[in-house]
Amino acid sequence: MPKVIGTHSGHFHCDEALAVWMLKQTAEFNDASLVRTRDPAKLAESDVIVDVGGVYDPAQSKFDHHQRGFVETFDEKHATKLSSAGLVYKHFGREVISNIIGKSHSNEDLETIYQKTYNDFIESLDANDNGISAYPSDITPLFKESPTSLPSRVAKKNPAWNESLTDPEIDARFVEASNLTGEELAGYVKNLIAAWLPARTLVVDALEHRNEVHLSGRVLALERSCPWKEHLMDLEKERGLTGDKSILYVLYPESSPEGNWRIQCVPTRPEGFENRKSLPESWRGFRDNELSQISKIDGCIFVHAGGFIGGNKSRHGAYEMARLSLEL
Incomplete structure (x- = not known):
């Protein structure tokens, strides 16, 4: 029987959209269906729950970050609190990266890409969802942030304030957003393999x-x-x-x-x-x-x-x- 990924219904954000996409890149949840609801009984029927439920327990496949007292970070070197994207990446990221880049790369390369992708791609999404600023609050920005960031593009998939959509229509928008985040992540990782990692190899050789x-x-x-x-x-x-x-x-x-x-x-x-x-x-x-x-x-x-x-x-x-x- 196909497994079920559960997340909340209604307004969605970049972190759970990417979390769902990443889960579907794993062997365990590749063929999983998606349920978007806030009904605890329906969520309890899911095999994995992200961004809802008030529980973080990887042993039970529960990955929420909204509960009081949640302080999980990627590792001891990072201070940014994880969102559902960071939680899923922390536990499934190596498998996701491996499936994007193929099996022909060394464990060392895989680990390098895994760490780099969190630092330069996932962490900013964690910060964005948790309301963590990149700069101290006493610094006045010289200009507005670009409206083309990934979280901004995902946000635009939600209904506008004066737009009325049915629940199935909003769910379809969420799937579009999830695929969008996945395409961005996959493209980023593939570029690391195609261009970033070969450059690193040249610099390593020059250092030696x-x-x-x-x-x-x-x-x-x-x-x-x-x-x-x-x-x-x-x-x-x-x-x-x-x-x-x-x-x-x-x-x-x-x-x-x-x-x-x-x-x-x-x-x-x-x-x-x-x-x-x-x-x-x-x-x-x-x-x-x-x-x-x-x-x-x-x-x-x-x-x-x-x-x-x-x-x-x-x-x-x-x-x-x-x-x-x-x-x-």
Whole structure:
């Protein structure tokens, strides 16, 4: 007999829409039917209950977070209280991720994607549903949040205040919302596998060979251009590369037929332009032969006026820019 997923009827949110979708990606609930009700007797007939019932007990397949005294988080490293999405992800997320990416990936890759997906996708949904702000309340936002966020798009699936729908019509809207959240999650995870994880592999390899680039170990050379900032900072934390062991410069080839190389300073945070050690001030804003004469390095192309990036016609030239920058 097919199993039943139970959740509340009426107005719905992103967290239970995604929770239901994730449950249906598991072997246990893949063919489950969905019941939306607030009738305790009908909910009691469900095999798993999410976002309603006032009980969190995974042994009984009950995943609510609204009850007084609920303080469950993803793990001891996180402070955000879980919503029904986070609860289901905590208990079923590895299976969900595995079914999205297939069985050909290592347990290490699976765990990396599992943790990354919670941090960058699920946690914000938990915070949104639990009324947790991303910033302190004494900070005045400079602009309104985008109305195209996933919770906002799910909210728009609910009937408008002046729109009258029957219960079956609202249930159909919920299914649309659930599929929407699932498509977003699956697309996010597939992109991690297709692009994010391969970039991490390149940065791991560069870190392991950093002493071959410069004896200080503070210069990386990537085999190809890729998004590296987030990976580098995460890996530095994992490996204890702080202080005078942290990376200062990253070298990588441009994706162009000329074979040019770039040198980029490692920022103090992934999103910023404040550098751990900028390129020399005397080089900034100069180009080509003039820059080569000033720096005494052949093949220079440019150094940005902000001092965070530069270019050279060869790998060796980019390395020389890093070597002298370390010394100056």
